[in-house]
Amino acid sequence: MVLLRRVIGDALRARRQSQQRTLREVSTAANVSLGYLSEIERGQKEASSELLSSICDALGAQLSEVLREVSDTMALAEQMESIPVGEPAASSAETATGAAKSTAAAAAHAPQLTDGQVSVAVRHDGPLKTTLRATRAGRQSADRDVVCAA
Template identity: 70%
Template sequence: MILLRRLLGDVLRRQRQRQGRTLREVSASARVSLGYLSEVERGQKEASSELLSSICDALDIRMSELMREVSDELALAELAQSAARDAVPAPMRPMLNPVSVTSVTGRPGERVTIKRPAEAVDVVAA
């Protein structure tokens, strides 16, 4: 399962880091507690539209830019998840937990590596 809050947090963190700013600076500018902003960046809290607006103002980016980048990340995550599902033979699919797949490499008919956070599983793609 792809969690939007995690993708959103990743994009916000990258935006902040690109600017060379600290959590403390952005939280003060956005008038959001440091801890809460940290949880949003780590994908542990769902940010309201008002909070996102404040963070975007503090980062001097448009909310549409933020959402566009999140949308692009979501599309890539969906493709990776779909590729992971397609790379595993049908009888093995119930054993595959798509939440834990981080990447898939290979082409149909070749050996495919499905990487998970703590392991790698090799299968032959159909």
């Protein structure tokens, strides 16, 4: 299960970074503390609709645009849940070389789904850790560790 707050945080961070703006600049413009904005971007805090609107205004984006992007990513991630995945990534007991090979193999077998605008790849690194890579056409990708439902 992908957490909504993490996908929202990824979308906000991607927009801020694409504008080459700092957390301080956006937090000042949005009238939110730098630490709280950082927690929102990392998916550790749930932002209210009023706060999301303020952050979007500071980024020069429409709230509906950001939510549409989040919705697209969530829809693809939900579709990914039904696709079987490869072996978990290497354990800490493996050597550095073996771990690198296992991680590369797991990444190569990670299922990927795209709708033309958003591409999502999911790699299960263990029973409670999954790496979600969402790429929007024309933007850099962002890895996120997400908590899976057990």
